[in-house]
Amino acid sequence: MPGPGMCWIGKEEMDEVMDVMSSGYLFRYGNLEDPAFKRKVYTLEKEYARYIGVKHAVATSSGTSALMVGLLAMGLEPGDEVIVQGYTFVASYSSVVFAGGVPVLAEIDESLTLDPNDIEARITPKTKFIMPVHMLGNPCDMDAIDQIARKHDLKVIEDSCQAVGASYKGRKLGAIGTMGAFSLNIFKTITAGDGGLIVTDDEALYERAFALHDQGHSPNRASVEIGRRNIMGLNFRMNELTGAVALAQLRKMDRITSTLREKKRKFKDAIGDIAGMKWRKVYDPDGECGTLLTVIFDDTDRAQRVAAELGTKTVSGSGWHVYSNMEHVMNHLKEVGQPHGYGTLPRTDDILVRAINLSVGVVDAGLGSAFGIHINSADDEIEAAAEKFREVALKEA
């Protein structure tokens, strides 16, 4: 039971897919005037851009490709440094590396997102981008990050892959930076199995992103336009079947987030205050996805014992989300002469070893959220999970 969108796959997704299947045409481009062409990816891009509140969206094969396309569209050149937090999914780093850049690790704060106070210390003459990652459906401190970016003339690309549908002070995440990337993988808020989107308000960046994701073509081509392609691209296109599922999921988005927020509130209230434990900081409680409830204990041993007894792990033990757990990324940073390995980010290490992610909508052992509730949990299940957590947390005090 990975993400909430997957739990709600139903007739709407089937109808959209059958619409494509019965047309017999699965490629994203076709004649927009022809009713036999179902234009699901085209429609997804329009509806997604409207939902996020930006002018343009490009649908991609994954969140990883969306990030890479975004970085290249924004002009990343070989050796450019990208400041990104030490607690994120591996794709935040690999997309930078494959785009030719160098990820530079920075600390998180108690929101488990990029600590704005640690950014300036990481800036060098090579720094070109900041990649705040809205981890666990929770917005970064975007006002502070935006201020630093302006002061140092850096561009911001928001990794919103885990925060589809979340917002910060009334603006959807992904719409605040110069570009924003999203994922439709099964562990995310809404899903099409795999898939992604990259969004922007900037016309020129949109055209560049479009070209990069499709062999240099301009948006919504009818055929191959020889002599009109200025930049080289690759193929990170979405097909109509994926677009069909994504479209049905997008239309459920607000219902998913409102349901998650309500279940999270019940879960949190039922757990209540526990001495020696706090909730993670949330920069906009009205805007988070509500996919996870994260607690931070004062005491490391207690956090370890509580996690073990609940059959889960502290965040430090979760897989490819903690910088020092990613051996391939650490090897790469070593090769390019960047700080790497456990201990590089002492504040991050200290927070993650005391933190436990409780699932609300994303049940993922790889994220450390093997214990908790899910989007379809009834009130009695929520109360039982809260009671169990309370009992263990108090016993291990």
Ligand SMILES: *Cc1c(COP(=O)(O)O)cnc(C)c1O
């Ligand atoms: C999932 C995820 C990605 C990558 O998305 P994919 O669609 O799996 O390629 C990037 N960044 C973060 C923070 C993620 O959680």
